[in-house]
Amino acid sequence: MIEGAKWRRWVYFYIPLAGFLIWLLFPFYWMMITTVRPDGELYRPWNAPNYTPFWTNNPTFEHISYLFTETLFATWLWNTMVIALAATAISLVCGVFAGYALSRLKFPFAGSLGTMIFVTYLVPQTLLFIPLADIIRNFRIGDSPWALILTYPTFLIPFCTWLMMGYFKAIPKELEECARIDGASRWQAMVYIILPVAVPGILSAGIFAFTLSWNEFIYALVFLSSPQEKTVPVGVVSELIRGDVFFWGPLMAGALLGSIPVAIAYSFFVEHYVSGLTGSVKG
Amino acid sequence: MAVMQAGSGAPRPRTRLLEDERWLALFLLMPTLILLALFIAYPFAKGILLSVTNTRVGVPGEYVGLAIFEKVWNDGIFREAAWNTILYTAITTVFKLALGLWLALLLNRHFRGKAFIRAFILLPFIIPTVLSTFAWKWMFDPTFSVLNWLLREVGLIDQRINWLGDPDLAMGCIIAVNVWRGVPFFAITLLAGLQTISPELHEAAAIDGANARQRFIHVTWPLLLPVTMVVVLFSVIQTFADFQLVYVLTEGGPANATHLFATYAYQIGVRTGLLSEGAAISLAMFPVLFLVVIFQLLYIRRVETR
Numbered sequence: 001m002i003e004g005a006k007w008r009r010w011v012y013f014y015i016p017l018a019g020f021l022i023w024l025l026f027p028f029y030w031m032m033i034t035t036v037r038p039d040g041e042l043y044r045p046w047n048a049p050n051y052t053p054f055w056t057n058n059p060t061f062e063h064i065s066y067l068f069t070e071t072l073f074a075t076w077l078w079n080t081m082v083i084a085l086a087a088t089a090i091s092l093v094c095g096v097f098a099g100y101a102l103s104r105l106k107f108p109f110a111g112s113l114g115t116m117i118f119v120t121y122l123v124p125q126t127l128l129f130i131p132l133a134d135i136i137r138n139f140r141i142g143d144s145p146w147a148l149i150l151t152y153p154t155f156l157i158p159f160c161t162w163l164m165m166g167y168f169k170a171i172p173k174e175l176e177e178c179a180r181i182d183g184a185s186r187w188q189a190m191v192y193i194i195l196p197v198a199v200p201g202i203l204s205a206g207i208f209a210f211t212l213s214w215n216e217f218i219y220a221l222v223f224l225s226s227p228q229e230k231t232v233p234v235g236v237v238s239e240l241i242r243g244d245v246f247f248w249g250p251l252m253a254g255a256l257l258g259s260i261p262v263a264i265a266y267s268f269f270v271e272h273y274v275s276g277l278t279g280s281v282k283g
Numbered sequence: 284m285a286v287m288q289a290g291s292g293a294p295r296p297r298t299r300l301l302e303d304e305r306w307l308a309l310f311l312l313m314p315t316l317i318l319l320a321l322f323i324a325y326p327f328a329k330g331i332l333l334s335v336t337n338t339r340v341g342v343p344g345e346y347v348g349l350a351i352f353e354k355v356w357n358d359g360i361f362r363e364a365a366w367n368t369i370l371y372t373a374i375t376t377v378f379k380l381a382l383g384l385w386l387a388l389l390l391n392r393h394f395r396g397k398a399f400i401r402a403f404i405l406l407p408f409i410i411p412t413v414l415s416t417f418a419w420k421w422m423f424d425p426t427f428s429v430l431n432w433l434l435r436e437v438g439l440i441d442q443r444i445n446w447l448g449d450p451d452l453a454m455g456c457i458i459a460v461n462v463w464r465g466v467p468f469f470a471i472t473l474l475a476g477l478q479t480i481s482p483e484l485h486e487a488a489a490i491d492g493a494n495a496r497q498r499f500i501h502v503t504w505p506l507l508l509p510v511t512m513v514v515v516l517f518s519v520i521q522t523f524a525d526f527q528l529v530y531v532l533t534e535g536g537p538a539n540a541t542h543l544f545a546t547y548a549y550q551i552g553v554r555t556g557l558l559s560e561g562a563a564i565s566l567a568m569f570p571v572l573f574l575v576v577i578f579q580l581l582y583i584r585r586v587e588t589r
Contacts, residue, residue: 017389020382021400024407024467027418030429034421046431046443053429094318097311107308115580117315120323122517122576124524126545127568130552130561131329132322154322157315187301215411217527218545222553233413237531248421255414266409270402273409277468278475 031259034252035063042249063249064257073254075228076235081261083145083231084213087152091209092202094153095160100190102161103168104176114165121158125218133222147223148231152213159212160205163279167201168194204276207269214262232258334563340556351563361564364535364542368568371458371543372522378462379518380511383469390470391477401471408467416531419460423447423532450540453533457541461528469514476510477503516579523575524568544568 034042036059044051067073101107102114132151136142141150171194179189195202220231227239236254240247266273301307334351338344355361390401407415422429423446434440447453480503488498526545529535535542535550542550544567552561 013389013392013394016385017400020386020389020466021403024404024463027415027422027463028406028410030422031415031418034418043427045426046428047435051432053432090314090318094315098315101308101311105304105308105311107305110308113312117319118580119576120319122520122572122579123323124520124545124568124572126524126526126548127565127572128323128326128330130548130558130565131333132326133553134333134558135322135326135329150318151322153318157318161315185302186304186307211409215413217411217413217530218549221530222549233411233527236417237413248424248427251417252421255417258414259410262409262411263406266405267402270398270405273405274401274471274475277405278472 028259031252031256034248035256036060037249038062039249063253066247066250067253067257071239071250071254072227072230072235073232073257076230076232077258077261079145079229080214080231080233080258083148083152084210086145086149087156087213088206088209090149091153091156091160092206094157095205096164096195096198096202098157098161099164100168100194103165104173104190104194117158117161120154121162123155125155125216129218129222132219136223142223143225143229145229148213148216148220151219151223152216155216156209156212160209163205163208163276164198164201166279167198171197200272200275201279203269204272204279207265207273208276210265211262211273330562330566333559334566336559338558340558344559351559355560355563355567360539360542361547361567363539364544364547364564365567367454367541368523368543371454371461371525372519374458375461375465375522376515376519378458379465379469380515382462382466384473384511386466386470387473387477390474401474405467405471407464408471412464412527413531415464416460416528419456419463420447420532423456447533448537450537453537453541457529457532460532461522461525464528465518465522469518472514473507473510476507480506512582513579516575516582520572520575523571 033054033056037056038058038060039062041052041056041058098117102110102117133142136147136151141147175197176189176193179193180186184192215233216231217233220234221237224230224234227235230238232254236251236258240251240254301310333344335346335348336344337347337351386404390397390404421427425443425445425448428443428446430446431440431443434444444452446456484502484506485498488502493501524545525543526549529541529543529546530549533541535546539547544564548561548564551557551564555561
């Protein structure tokens, strides 16, 4: 704790921390308050005398019901969920396998393969989206969930592999050797002995991959075109803005509701998420 | 035990093959290698091919050598986008590091509700960027801005500020939102780094008469440096290749003043349909990303072998 007078604690600790909290969380409060604010109150100019920014006396659900009745928001939520779960599942299987092989098995080129996977970890989606769009079209999976389910793993697998390698390295080799002496095959030792011990790592990688796929934007924007195929971020951007007209009420309602699934998943696995996040940069 | 039962009985040829370390490794790595080859290596090669032809949407191109790169290089908007990207990456990284370190130091103390606050602080990083950026866009709205209202209430302005309508101000807004989104990442990862530093080192330094500032400079900072380097390099790559924030806030406007490489590539490659130019603009990011990656690989190797 901080030594010295009480005022020092306020100046050096409570006030800065409160400042950070307000700054980091205010946009979410603003999202919520806008969601339940009726249009009449929403479109009051900034200098109107009756501008009541932080509260509303007539909360309404009209924006939320507009979202579900006038747009395909429910479909977008479903699409995003399916794509995020499928991409996460594929990435976890690939990442666990690759992580195991790279950290536990001896084979030619192991080192250079590990480096290669690490390098793809650092390839941003914006570097490849134009040629990739062309490839997706040639494979005839454009404008379908497969376009994303198969491409999202490219930025999720390297991360999962990297994280799992760290976990597998920490598990003592003796554990596996005991099972092998007892007659288990390599495959069985991996599946029945090592994987159960690595469950915290798998959860970390999974929750991280899920939030990243929910967040992904440019591939979804470029590869999907029909309104009923879109994900939440793309649907909100392309269907709730008509020309220069922004439907701010539904937009904020969409932003809020579109964030909730990620927020819920995150709240269940905060500790795993944090250890995934910190593990991802430890190397 | 299930393992024993499954292990008994004659091994099938397939399982015998998997007993060999090399075959098992190949089997385990296969799905990853196929996906990465199809959707990273192949598009990368295709991107290079695209950029040496003059392909448009629906029009197969012919080989034109480096003409596309020359055209892009002489494009004023491209140069502005390149400059913007460098500026954007440099300024946001400095602010993210400074504020993130400050927040990490605050969170490294013991206080009630710490786990709770830490969970909330990560929200800007968790919530899909496009969605949270819309909240900012709404706050920057020229007519309905709550920020303008606040500044007027405090007595700082009486003319409205058109946040995203003025080129310099718009760039400032984009930088501010990126910092907002990135600070939690820096804070939480640096906090993890701080927690690995033994308190005894601080106590020893304190006994030797070092004050708080000296302890930070001579104990905390050197020990935190490896984590800091990795976090900064990650962040530099992400920021350099950023797209979502600018796409939502300004779409590169007003008058193309806030384009980054990625948004300009999208504008030219997808909106306008000039695939070759778009691919070339994207690939222009490559040399810088490549240098950062090389630097990172060398740095990690150095830390590991130490």
